[in-house]
Amino acid sequence: MRTKQELGAAIRRERCAALVVNAHSRRGRRLYEGARSRLTAAGFTLLGTYPVDRPDELERSLAEAADLGPDLLVAGGGDGTIGTAARLLAHRDIALGLLPLGTTNNFARTVGIPLDLDAAVAVLTDGKVIDVDLGLVGDMRFTNHVGIGLSADVMLTAPPRLKRVTGRLAYPVTALALLRRHRPLRATVRAEGREHEFVTHQLYVANGGFHAGRPITADANADDRLLVAYPVGGPSRRELLRDTARNAATGHRRTLGDDPFLAVRQLWLETDPPARVEVDGEPYGETPIRIGLDPNALRVMAAADSPDR
Structure with missing residues (x-):
């Protein structure tokens, strides 16, 4: 795996990403197109885009997006969506980008991601890669x-x-x-x-x-x-x-x-x-x-x- 500094530099340089939005979430359906267009306008090459309307398709869509090999996997939705993405990306050489589109957005608040969509996209373009802990219950x-x-x-x-x-x-x-x-x-x-x-x-x-x-x-x-x-x-x-x-x-x-x-x-x-x-x-x-x-x-x-x- 690259160091987080190397991964962050690659994201800023190559702008290679994939986008998965839970369109079933409260704001996701309304904001999916806005998220995609803002990422494209910010210079990101989107290897794949996945508006997910059915909750039972979310995990498969996230896995498909990760398999495309992006440096950054952008997940839009609430805490359930973000938690699913986090489990998938644990200990992998891909950074998770957050678009808080859910009800309470607790994890986004914890790591200081703005709830405004434009500001959240700005973090993806100008931010840095950090490491955070995950909890474990059972496995x-x-x-x-x-x-x-x-x-x-x-x-x-x-x-x-x-x-x-x-x-x-x-x-x-x-x-x-x-x-x-x-x-x-x-x-x-x-x-x-x-x-x-x-x-x-x-x-x-x-x-x-x-x-x-x-x-x-x-x-x-x-x-x-x-x-x-x-x-x-x-x-x-x-x-x-x-x-x-x-x-x-x-x-x-x-x-x-x-x-x-x-x-x-x-x-x-x-x-x-x-x-x-x-x-x-x-x-x-x-x-x-x-x-x-x-x-x-x-x-x-x-x-x-x-x-x-």
Whole structure:
């Protein structure tokens, strides 16, 4: 593999790319043509372009695009699309370019990609290649988070049409509908020789720095060799609602040293009763699970001033 400096230089010099857009996502259908024309105007030679209308075709389209041998694979869509692309490109000599066209765009926010399409394309033309960590649950890599409890139930039941119409508001609307009958779970987290127990409706383990479009803490990111585990509220529904609002309002002012965050390299998680698990918004299975890190697994085209460890 080339060094990231060599890969970045090749992208700036050769402008050789492939484009895959999830046209089924909220903004993807509307913005696909704009993305393609902007990349062409910026001097990119597009070896292949793939507007994907069916979710079950996304992985195959990404694989076909990667097999064309581009220096840069540009993926347009939400966190599910970006997560699929990240898994495909892990430890490969291709950089991932991000066009955030989804609902919350957590990974794009984590690596500092602007949500405006013109600004995101400017990063692809003038940025640099950085390495970021990916999380591991079992043998599956993820970009943003693992959710245990209510969020997994929400991801399984949030209507796609509601997501397209209301954006990220679809998730709290669905959560409120489910919460009336949702029961708390007892979660045990074992990490670094210590055991932590929580009774909660919801637990997250994050690799990135954003959740639901808001900062988790001021110092969480995808390049720090750390996972962040944290419950949202306690056993009562009122506590869940209170802490959800608190996290959204104050995440940018909190740090990993604050309660209830656990910043660790890997962990074992079990719940009583067994709980559903979602990984970057996709169903995964049930607890118990082991979660770890794959350091510097993914190369991403980021802004020229982005930090890179």
